[in-house]
Amino acid sequence: MYKNTIAEVCQHLANGDYSSKELCQHLLERINRFNASHNSFIEVSADSALQAAAKADELRASGSAAPLLGVPIAHKDIFCTSGVRTSCGSRMLENFIPPYNATVVDKLNAAGTVCLGKTNMDEFAMGSSNENSYFGAVANPWDTNRVPGGSSGGSAAAVAARLVPATTGTDTGGSIRQPAAFCGITGIKPTYGRVSRYGMIAFASSLDQGGPMATTAQDCALLLDAMAGFDERDSTSIDRPAENYSASIDQSIKGLKIGLPRQYFTSDLSAPIADALQLAIDELQKLGATFVDIDLENQSLAVPAYYVVAPAECSSNLSRFDGVRYGHRCESPVDLEDLYKRSRAEGFGREVKRRILIGTYALSAGYYDAYYIKAQKVRNLISQDFTRAFESVDVILGPTTPTTAFKHGENSDDPVAMYLNDIFTIPANLAGLPALSAPCGFVEGLPVGMQLVGNYFDEGRLLNVAHQYQQVTDWHAQIPAEVDA
């Protein structure tokens, strides 16, 4: 049962091969078995999940046709879930129970999904290793000594270990794609504005975007069908009907033009990763795609620009965590300043504090033009690079990450080394473009991800390409031996 994709689960549930309750029970047992060592879940909602599953089974019996009825999923703990603790991986929100659902949660509930729990993450989505969680690091199921990536590390690890067939994630600089690559699963960051941010705790508002993570592109499409769409509660969500992604994945990709950025395929790229990508290129060529070299000239500016914009926005977004209305409050504050200082000093972890400091500095009088305005200009240049590229190609292909999953603690003392992990994923966030990571091989037993970047609102095409690729490859179907029983 645990090996089933969502597409298969839907079929089995429809056939009556097993019930949602049986499936959820089975997965909850697996979570129970592996979570102590993997730590991919912060919160397991066994009782409410089984109730919801039973309800879904009843609805099915009475003829309900909700598209994902009874399908178990888990939400990254950044999405507010009414009545269920939403910590965002932080001590600050250790006891925060929101009285409302994120729009993504509402939409997936409406589609019939059953939520098994909340997945672990880097605190406030800041990190590339999931080591910044107040609730502890997460193990990569392929090698528990290694990180699953971040910030959606729990979501990726849970899917890779087949504890749940799909999860939600968020991606501000690669937080869906990088862990998807490290854990050998598929994940897509949609076009900025395609999925509502309402109820998704903000890290950097102009970059954050929610999306699905699953074993296959088809499953991502099924989830995205339910998640995408305009939301009047999010002013940056785009008022344009969402496509039927799962219906368009079967199209042939013959004649598709794929661009290979020269700036990605340099001698700096590790040889085994380059080799894995070459094999993927060969497969796609066999499917009828053609390849051309393109230039994304300002790519090298992406990481520095990102590390001004994202911290600047986060420094302001996280001001609401002040110990006044909800969240962590220090013991016996002597005055207002003491309340603020100690509540925030105790509530936030090191990386969050580092970014708040960087962002506050970048927005300060006298530095604003030199940092924030300059970074916005760079952002425009990077967008223009992509606009030019998409005049001649349909999709851009490259590595998702410069390396495979690294060991716990390996980059902990060097924030810049850690930040450089996102060198290939950040540009799509800065430009607001959709981007997907799908498994395309292994290096020394660790998964390698390939990244596909599309033009605005072209997530359908990305899912189509990845799905066609997954029809002729089986990297996505590999399961870590330790959990495959």
Next chain:
Amino acid sequence: MQWETVIGLEIHAQLATRSKIFSGSSTDFGAEPNTQANAVDLGMPGVLPVLNRQAVHMAIKFALATNAEIGRRSVFARKNYFYPDLPKGYQISQMSLPIVGRGEVEITMDDGSVKTVGLTRAHLEEDAGKSVHDAYAGQTGVDLNRAGTPLLEIVSEPDLRSAKEAVAYARKIHSIVRYIDICDGNMQEGSFRCDANVSVRIAGEEKLGTRAEIKNVNSFRFLERAINFEVERQIDIIEGGGEVVQETRLYDADKDETRSMRSKEEANDYRYFPDPDLLPVEVEQSLIDQLQQSLPELPESRKARFITDFELAEYDAGVLTADKATADFFEAAVEKSGASPKLASTWITGELFSRLNKAGLELGDSPVDAERFSGLLARMHDNTISGKIGKQILDQMWDSTDSADHIIESEGLKQISDSSEIEKMIDDVIAANPSQVEEYRGGKEKLLAFFVGQVMKASRGKANPAQLNELLKQKLNG
């Protein structure tokens, strides 16, 4: 030494939208604390602001009413600072691209002189909540009902040269926002608040002096007093050899003084940056046209029309049009009563206003509305009653819901205009006062008033005064 005062005002007008600027909560005043604050107003994690279009429309109407530039693309920015009544840790405001750009208004001083005052800009922003310091001993409460209420911050150029000019300007803005119905103007409830930037310099000097910003002024009277106090304070400092420091000062109405709140050094670095949760506001010409058409007649043109159409004196027209409610009341009264505009004007600015002032009421709360008031004017206009009886009737109307006609009828106050009846009363008075008649006829013409009084008394005030005068003179001289 000759000193010159330089003043610029920042006026916060609370926009009269039903819901808040970025959430669906009600903006009603006076509800139980925190009953009008939803997840967005509370700054809960993950929630997002959605702009209230009505607030944008109101800001554009203000721009149209003050001949100001309209920011065709305006941007909301975050003003970052920590305070318990500021739930998000930042206020959503506008910084470099406001919705309203440069404009101007004319103010008329008591001596009739007219001055043009420049508007620097006006921008939309959300109000903060309130800290409640007296509800719990040793603790501070926070009421977020007001958090997120839409404000239009209207910034003037430093064009004002006296407290009186500042007050005239503030009154003018007050009049405009009420005319175009974007703010209720209630200063006690804080719907219309003025901060004054005040500095002094030696007359003729180009360079501006160091300014102090005075906050917490909640009436026009206090605005004048606060500025005057501040001007004297600054002159005293400079003449005493000291230097004025740039700071924010609070006006204390009880002590009639300003005192330091925070200095420039203590000022926050607000770290403004564009709010990534909100898109820039793009204003289409079609919207501007539509709002232009919905704009009511403004004070200037209404005053001009009153002078032309109603043949009112400039001063009277100015008084009647300073406030939209008064002008509407006046026009309704003239139309419904058929009375002359002069009569209506005199009675509104005289009898009605003095009664309202005495009762401390706004025209909108007048116990006698335009409908009943015009009933009274009509009876004076057609000579059913005299002005004297009119005042008496107005008093009775004030304390009841009766119409003027009803009071005239039930009290028998109808004016006597039947000349034979008046003549008979005159004859009786002449017969009863032979010595006075003799004196009058002997040249003591002042005694006419005595006879008028006697006849009026006999008529219980109801004799038509003009007719009485005429007939009395005839009889005495005849």
